[in-house]
Amino acid sequence: MTFCERVRQENDIYFEASFNHPFVQGIVDGTLPLEKFKDYMMQDAYYLKHYTKVLSIAASKATEADETLYYLQSAQNIQLAELEMHRITFRELGVTEEELAAFEPAPAAYNYVSHMYNAAHNGDAAEAFAAMFPCPWLYLEIGNRFKDAKPGVPLYEQWIALYSSDEMNENIGQQLALMNRYAEAQPEKEALFKQHFKKSCYYEWKFWEMPWTAENWEQEVAHYVTR
Secondary structure (H helix, E strand, O other): HHHHHHEEEHHHHHHHHHOHHHHHHHHHHOOHHHHHHHHHHHHHHHHHHHHHEEEEEEHHHOHHHHHHHHHHHHHHHHHHOOHHHHHHHHHEEEEEEEEOOOOOOHHHHHHHHHHHHHHHHOOHHHHHHHHHHHHHHHHHHHHHHOOOOOOOHHHHHHHHHHHHHHHHHHHHHHHHHHHHHHHHHHHHHHHOOOHHHHHHHHHHHHHHHHHHOOOOOOOOOOOHHOO
């Protein structure tokens, strides 16, 4: 088995939990309240803004020219495709300038971004990539699994179409090859790569839970506060 085959098998619980999460299922069948999708998209825009910065850090640490170019092109593609989708979606959902100015990342989004920065700043390009890779891989699997869904909500249909596109499938093929190459070149780091990958898989699941439960910084501690 390749590294990617092993790590995918070992983290199947997180992939399955994402496939079956009520937030994802609500997109697929069109029942997800738009307010929850709006919250998710605002958190996702925050995440992707920092994801592109982590890609730039990885590019600065890459030792091969093709790797550097790949990371920089990936950052550009996210700006052109996914963040543009967010801008369009914000308009359709009526996100106001006041909401954007008052935005605060939820704990799950903040912790996920911090995890990626930690891998990128304290490790090499391979470690950074191990932390970044679960995101596009999971989204591709969601897109492909539910590509024939008819939620009846244009925003949800666009979301599924983006992540099941031919371009997305091609990109993941390149990323699988890159991750396997890293693992083969540094077998002594396999355990570390797996740790970064697993944490990101967990945070991917948390990313659905976050808007589904309207997660915020006071939510978990409020139970212990007496007035």
